[in-house]
Amino acid sequence: METISESRCYGGVQGVYKHASDATGTDMTFGLFLPEEAEHAPVPVLWFLAGLTCTHENAMVKAGAQVWAAEHGIALAFPDTSPRGEGVANDDAYDMGQGAGFYVNATQKPWAPHFNMFDYVTSELPKIITNNFAVDEERQSITGHSMGGHGALTLAMNVPQYRSVSAFSPICNPTAGDWGRPQFTNYLGSDETTWERHDATLMMRNVGLDIPLLVDTGANDQYADYLMTENLWAAVAERRKAATLRLQPGYDHSYFFVSSFLEDHVAFHAEALYA
Numbered sequence: 001m002e003t004i005s006e007s008r009c010y011g012g013v014q015g016v017y018k019h020a021s022d023a024t025g026t027d028m029t030f031g032l033f034l035p036e037e038a039e040h041a042p043v044p045v046l047w048f049l050a051g052l053t054c055t056h057e058n059a060m061v062k063a064g065a066q067v068w069a070a071e072h073g074i075a076l077a078f079p080d081t082s083p084r085g086e087g088v089a090n091d092d093a094y095d096m097g098q099g100a101g102f103y104v105n106a107t108q109k110p111w112a113p114h115f116n117m118f119d120y121v122t123s124e125l126p127k128i129i130t131n132n133f134a135v136d137e138e139r140q141s142i143t144g145h146s147m148g149g150h151g152a153l154t155l156a157m158n159v160p161q162y163r164s165v166s167a168f169s170p171i172c173n174p175t176a177g178d179w180g181r182p183q184f185t186n187y188l189g190s191d192e193t194t195w196e197r198h199d200a201t202l203m204m205r206n207v208g209l210d211i212p213l214l215v216d217t218g219a220n221d222q223y224a225d226y227l228m229t230e231n232l233w234a235a236v237a238e239r240r241k242a243a244t245l246r247l248q249p250g251y252d253h254s255y256f257f258v259s260s261f262l263e264d265h266v267a268f269h270a271e272a273l274y275a
C-alpha cells in the first residue's frame with residue numbers, strides 16, 4: 001500500500017492511500033480519516049460511498065464529515081466509485097463506466113473483469129483497512145450520497161456486517177429508472193432477477209432490514225425523478241420498518257445539502273457503533 005498523503009485534521013489524520021486490488025484488478029485509491037482516539041485503540045468506522053462522477057475525493061473534501069467523526073471518535077472510509085485506468089472499460093456517458101460502478105459485481109463484457117465494486121467495498125477494502133490501521137472490524141456502519149446512497153442501502157441489505165445505515169438522496173428504486181436500468185443492463189445483463197438484490201425498494205419489500213435506518217433527501221432535489229424516494233418510503237411502510245425518512249425543504253442534490261445534515265448522520269451512526 002502506498003501513502004499518497006497524510007494531513008492532520010481535527011486532531012486526527014486525513015490520509016489518502018493507493019493499493020493493488022484483487023477485486024478490481026486495478027490500483028485503487030481511498031481516503032481514510034482516523035480520529036485521535038485511533039492512536040490508542042481501534043475505533044469504529046463509517047463508510048461513505050459517493051455518487052456518480054465522484055472519486056474517493058468528493059465526499060472527503062466536500063461533506064465536512066471529519067469534524068463530526070472526530071467528535072464521536074469514528075473513522076471515515078471514502079472508497080472510489082469504480083475501477084479506473086486505460087485498460088478499464090468506460091463510456092462517454094457520465095453515469096456509466098468509470099465513476100459509475102453502482103456497487104455491483106459486473107457479469108457482462110466488457111465490464112466484468114474490473115467492475116466488482118460490491119466485493120471491493122464489502123470485503124476487500126474492509127480487510128485492507130482493518131489490517132493496516134487502528135480500525136475495529138466488528139464496528140462498521142455505512143452511508144452514502146445518491147448512487148452511493150443506493151450503494152449504502154443495498155450493501156447493508158445484502159451483507160450483515162453493518163450496525164446502521166443511512167443515505168443522502170439515495171437512488172431508491174434503480175430497476176425502475178434511468179439511474180439504474182441502463183447500468184444494470186450493461187453490468188448485469190438482461191435477466192432482471194439478477195438486479196433485484198441491488199434495488200433498495202425491492203430488497204426492503206422482499207427481504208427487509210434489521211438495523212437502524214435514516215434517509216434524508218432534499219425536497220428540491222433536481223434528480224427526484226431518478227431517485228424515486230417515494231417508492232422506498234412505501235416499501236418501508238409496507239414492511240412496518242422503524243426508520244427515519246426525511247424530506248428536507250428547499251434542499252437540492254448537492255454536497256451543500258449533504259454537509260447540512262452530516263452531523264445528524266454521524267450522531268445516528270455513533271449511537272449504533274458505541275451501543
Ligand SMILES: N[C@@H](CCC(=O)N[C@@H](CS)C(=O)NCC(=O)O)C(=O)O
Binds near residue numbers: 050054094254255
Ligand atoms: N449531471 C451531473 C450528475 C452528476 C452528479 O450530480 N453527481 C453527484 C452525485 S449523483 C455528485 O456528487 N457530483 C460531484 C460533486 O458534487 O462533487 C453531472 O453531469 O455531473
